[in-house]
Amino acid sequence: MLRRRWVGASSSTSPxxxxxAVAAIASYRKARNRLPGLxxxxxxxxxxxxxxxxxGQLAQxxxxxxxxxxxxxxxxxxxxxxxxxxxxxDFPILKRIINGKPLAYLDSAATTQKPRDVIxxxxxxxxxxxxxxxxxxxxxxxxxxxxxxxxxxxxxxxxNASSPSEIIFVRGTTEAINLVxxxxxxxxxxxxxxxxxTEMEHHSNIVPWQLLAKERGAHLKYVGLxxxxxxxxxxxxxxxxxxxxxxxxxxxxxxxxxxxxxVREYVREAHKQGCPVLVDAAQSVPHIPVDVRDLDCDFLAFxxxxxxxxxxxxxxxxxxxxLEEMPPYHGGGEMIRExxxxxxxxxxxxxxxxxxxxxxxxxxxxxxxVDYVSELGLRNIQGHERELTExxxxxxxxxxxxRIYGPENPGTKAGVISFxxxxxxxxxxxxxxxxxxxxxxxxxxxxxPLMERLGVSSTTRASVYVYNNEEEIDRLAESVKRAxxxxxx
Amino acid sequence: MSxxxxxxxxxxxxxxxxxxxxxxxxxxARDTNPLCGxxxxxxxxxxxxxxxxxxxxxxxxxxxxxxSASMLTELVKGKTVDDVRKISKEDVLSLIGGQLTAVxxxxxxxxxxxxxxxxxxxxxxxDATKEEPSIL
Numbered sequence: 001m002l003r004r005r006w007v008g009a010s011s012s013t014s015p016x017x018x019x020x021a022v023a024a025i026a027s028y029r030k031a032r033n034r035l036p037g038l039x040x041x042x043x044x045x046x047x048x049x050x051x052x053x054x055x056g057q058l059a060q061x062x063x064x065x066x067x068x069x070x071x072x073x074x075x076x077x078x079x080x081x082x083x084x085x086x087x088x089x090d091f092p093i094l095k096r097i098i099n100g101k102p103l104a105y106l107d108s109a110a111t112t113q114k115p116r117d118v119i120x121x122x123x124x125x126x127x128x129x130x131x132x133x134x135x136x137x138x139x140x141x142x143x144x145x146x147x148x149x150x151x152x153x154x155x156x157x158x159x160n161a162s163s164p165s166e167i168i169f170v171r172g173t174t175e176a177i178n179l180v181x182x183x184x185x186x187x188x189x190x191x192x193x194x195x196x197x198t199e200m201e202h203h204s205n206i207v208p209w210q211l212l213a214k215e216r217g218a219h220l221k222y223v224g225l226x227x228x229x230x231x232x233x234x235x236x237x238x239x240x241x242x243x244x245x246x247x248x249x250x251x252x253x254x255x256x257x258x259x260x261x262x263v264r265e266y267v268r269e270a271h272k273q274g275c276p277v278l279v280d281a282a283q284s285v286p287h288i289p290v291d292v293r294d295l296d297c298d299f300l301a302f303x304x305x306x307x308x309x310x311x312x313x314x315x316x317x318x319x320x321x322x323l324e325e326m327p328p329y330h331g332g333g334e335m336i337r338e339x340x341x342x343x344x345x346x347x348x349x350x351x352x353x354x355x356x357x358x359x360x361x362x363x364x365x366x367x368x369x370v371d372y373v374s375e376l377g378l379r380n381i382q383g384h385e386r387e388l389t390e391x392x393x394x395x396x397x398x399x400x401x402x403r404i405y406g407p408e409n410p411g412t413k414a415g416v417i418s419f420x421x422x423x424x425x426x427x428x429x430x431x432x433x434x435x436x437x438x439x440x441x442x443x444x445x446x447x448x449p450l451m452e453r454l455g456v457s458s459t460t461r462a463s464v465y466v467y468n469n470e471e472e473i474d475r476l477a478e479s480v481k482r483a484x485x486x487x488x489x
Numbered sequence: 490m491s492x493x494x495x496x497x498x499x500x501x502x503x504x505x506x507x508x509x510x511x512x513x514x515x516x517x518a519r520d521t522n523p524l525c526g527x528x529x530x531x532x533x534x535x536x537x538x539x540x541x542x543x544x545x546x547x548x549x550x551x552x553x554x555x556x557s558a559s560m561l562t563e564l565v566k567g568k569t570v571d572d573v574r575k576i577s578k579e580d581v582l583s584l585i586g587g588q589l590t591a592v593x594x595x596x597x598x599x600x601x602x603x604x605x606x607x608x609x610x611x612x613x614x615x616d617a618t619k620e621e622p623s624i625l
């Protein structure tokens with residue numbers, strides 16, 4: 001029955017979740033209909049100001065001088081403009097005042113803020129249908145089960161998995177990777193085998209493999225980085241051809257540099273050698289369209305809390321063929337078919353990997369978050385973040401003494417901007433920004449090997465998401481300048 | 490909002506007093522703050538009456554941690570080991586001035602923690618933890 005729902009269901013987003021986006025689109029269409037003259041031929045660069053009602057966006061864009069054309073081009077291609085001010089209304093926390101200033105939250109690579117829809121759904125779950133799943137035969141347990149499985153189906157659709165049974169609920173990216181290391185890794189990796197990683201991995205995609213390698217007598221091989229934060233493809237090829245490689249595990253998007261790695265190509269090359277690939281998608285699934293069948297990766301891990309969902313819930317995608325061969329990770333209730341005194345048999349995936357009572361509310365909340373980001377549209381989110389990133393590079397790049405790490409062309413990377421200013425330590429920078437109500441991350445970002453490669457002990461990192469606007473980037477740039485004045489850079 | 494980054498803090502950060510090492514130090518300790526990656530090392534050279542004859546610190550990290558380490562060296566010079574043992578976190582915080590958030594307190598008090606560890610090692614006491622600055 002659940003399978004049928006997955007195959008046949010149309011997207012079941014709540015009307016509330018989409019109200020702002022829909023309103024934005026409607027008002028845009030109205031404006032467009034009133035203004036037939038707006039249909040600018042592709043070849044013409046419009047020089048007149050478009051009389052549309054997106055005040056913040058248009059004013060800023062016009063000042064920057066190129067987005068008028070961009071907006072017209074977007075119109076020609078039928079792409080709706082992204083109304084960030086409408087989106088901001090969905091996030092109650094943005095009303096907070098910090099040190100006398102409105103909160104400018106620029107730490108979404110660490111965790112994102114939550115839209116009202118997600119917060120409300122968590123409350124609704126506990127108020128109205130809190131029950132354990134897959135067990136009760138009573139009404140609210142059935143409701144909870146349906147919502148839980150619907151969330152799984154939504155996630156499967158989001159990343160284009162072949163079936164919801166390829167989606168395993170875990171605590172987060174870290175647990176997803178540990179699950180693969182402990183279950184798949186201990187089965188398939190032995191003495192002298194190799195695992196390929198990259199120098200830009202988060203600790204969560206390094207340490208589980210170190211533990212496994214130590215236990216099994218395997219070794220780790222790292223793909224190095226160029227100075228502007230791209231993977232050295234030849235390193236990868238050399239490692240792959242050196243033989244004995246049993247797994248490639250790599251991040252899709254760097255949480256420090258914002259580099260978007262060409263995962264699809266790497267997967268193709270790895271598969272030619274019969275080697276499966278795990279993708280750490282913690283920084284990609286929330287920000288760019290991700291299609292696991294297109295990437296053809298064997299495993300993919302991401303966290304709910306980095307995409308508007310609650311903390312403590314995340315996802316491991318794995319190909320069905322892999323899951324069938326993998327032994328359970330945790331033993332306990334709910335994952336068994338039959339238990340006898342001395343042996344047991346397991347349920348099929350995904351339940352085989354979901355022992356005990358899972359984070360039901362978290363999963364349902366994540367389902368709501370998937371609705372929310374899907375309604376905004378991953379392509380729109382990517383476009384919005386790219387514009388902000390370009391703007392941030394432009395604004396910050398002009399600050400005297402600044403160094404921005406990673407790809408020089410902001411148009412090729414994700415919305416993560418890591419920088420240092422003169423000899424100002426990142427923690428001092430973050431404290432000074434906090435005085436201006438700006439939340440950024442400072443430190444090694446759980447990527448110490450990458451810090452070593454960059455030759456720094458820490459960086460300050462600003463990262464953007466659906467709700468950030470250019471005004472916040474302006475405030476960031478001004479506050480960084482203030483830090484420069486205080487430290488006499 | 491008044492910034493914690495006073496002229497004094499920045500001066501100690503840029504032109505640290507007593508930075509370096511003492512090859513003949515009797516007291517020597519080092520610690521790190523894993524959160525920030527701050528490193529502070531303290532070396533104290535004592536005379537026959539257990540008075541701090543010379544003191545140096547070494548390290549790297551944020552302005553708060555490095556300035557407080559430098560200020561602390563000035564505070565302990567000329568004091569007996571027993572007086573050094575009695576230096577409190579309030580003493581250090583009053584040197585720094587300003588309001589620190591809970592997380593940044595760790596930066597400010599790292600040097601004191603290192604100093605106390607060294608002193609207790611020297612005295613041979615086993616309950617060094619008792620006097621460690623409780624932070625959060």
